[in-house]
Amino acid sequence: MTPRPRLSPGLLAVLSFLAAVGPFATDMYLASFTEVARDLGAAPSSVQLTLTAFLLGMGTGQLLLGPLSDQVGRRPVLVLALSVFAAASIAMVFSPSIEVFIALRLVQGLSGAAGVVVSRAIAVDLSEGAAAIRAISLIAMFVGLGPLLAPPVGGAILTLGDWRAVLAVLAGIAVAMLVLAAIFVPESLPREARRASGIATALGAFRSLLADRGFLLLMLVFGLAFGAMMSYISASPFVGQTILGMPPLVYSLAFGLSAAAMILANLLNARLAGRVPATRMLLIGASLMLLAGLAFTILWLTGALTIPTFVACAFTLTGGTGLVMSNASALALARAASARGSGSALLGAGQFAMGSIGSPIVGAWGEHTALPMALFVLGCAALAWAGALLAPRQ
Incomplete structure (x- = not known):
């Protein structure tokens, strides 16, 4: 029987970073809205849709990826989803139109949702009682840093470059999330604890x-x-x-x-x-x-x-x-x-x-x-x- 992984401070730090995908992917580029609208010839309302698409993807993605991680394991879902998230983030830098930008933001939200839903599940898989509360609190604390750090970082990048430079930094963060997940995040759900595969099983769990x-x-x-x-x-x-x-x-x-x-x-x-x-x-x-x-x-x-x-x-x-x-x-x-x-x-x-x-x-x-x-x-x-x-x- 494979020994149960330990929720070490290093692993908790990685899970916290992955869970902060939302603030990084939203707050960093808010100051770039006017430049995006101008360069892509889009109406402000269309640029606003890039945020709506991401949030819609994050909500839907959690409903899809959470049950899937109960069925096939946490690690494969996390690594595969973050691979898609990194690819979408890189492609977004080269968006030729607002329509492509919006579509990529939806994909980004759907896949990036794994960082939130799977990280939280792993933290509780590997702890219980007071330790679980501490883990969830520390993850939430790190996520809370997002709204503090992301806007000024995005603004600083914007003074040195343009909105595509901001997206390039976001793409770098996405790649870093993928690398950290692939190297440091273990499987926390043993095979014997997994649920049967299928949509019916997921709906039954809900x-x-x-x-x-x-x-x-x-x-x-x-x-x-x-x-x-x-x-x-x-x-x-x-x-x-x-x-x-x-x-x-x-x-x-x-x-x-x-x-x-x-x-x-x-x-x-x-x-x-x-x-x-x-x-x-x-x-x-x-x-x-x-x-x-x-x-x-x-x-x-x-x-x-x-x-x-x-x-x-x-x-x-x-x-x-x-x-x-x-x-x-x-x-x-x-x-x-x-x-x-x-x-x-x-x-x-x-x-x-x-x-x-x-x-x-x-x-x-x-x-x-x-x-x-x-x-x-x-x-x-x-x-x-x-x-x-x-x-x-x-």
Whole structure:
């Protein structure tokens, strides 16, 4: 019998890097949108579709690749998918038209989803209890670095080159992910623990997990937390700069501070794992989210929302979100012991579904009111708090 691999600090670092595929592939090239539109003769809305296509691919890819990794093993799915991701990333540098660019972004999302869904499954395959919570928290902390590092790196590259140079660096990152996965990531799912192949088996795993009230509740809490954070992220440029008059530098610093709150929350969560029950940390995080939602709403309705209070609310929200998402995912995957790839896929699908709902709802009221953002955050936080309160103790 092959010895079980160990979740070493080095392996955890590699898995964290692979899980950060989303922030790297989205945030690094956002500053290049206007150049892409000009050089490819595309409308701004068409360039926006490159982001939509990637996110759609990430959500769909998790639903496909998660169950597949339960059937054939984690490593082959991860390496093959990242090979496609690297190839699509290289081809994207030479995109001759916006249509080709959009198609490659969809392929990139579908294949890059493996970095998220399989890495999370491997981490929980090789750990349990407090160790699993620490692993998920540290992965989430590294992913949280993406929004801090990717935009300035992308902007710096843009000052030295053009949008294709930014994509070339992204392609280099994709190749690095493939090489690291091929060399350092072992197979974490023994043959005897794999599920039978076939679509029916995958659908059966989904049905079984969704029939588990505890898993379903934790999946919803996980998605609601992400939805609340995404509604803040999508509305923050308008609330911060248009309504409150924050200069671009101040806004960037404030946004970075809120991202840092998620990193600090996950560091704290990793440190307290095993000493404080995960369900209690989940409830604490949901309570912080609810506090932020109430404060956002009351401050806006009373006309007391200022730059300092906006930053404080955002810091509280993202810190609470970090605690909720790490503990909800660790607890949910512990319940999906026989199908962690499928469980990770459902978590990712719920996350992207809530994120895709929040942004258009918040944006539908225009850029001169913070009320939709405040109410959406409050609604998601209240439901997440109720779910955390009812979460099964394990």
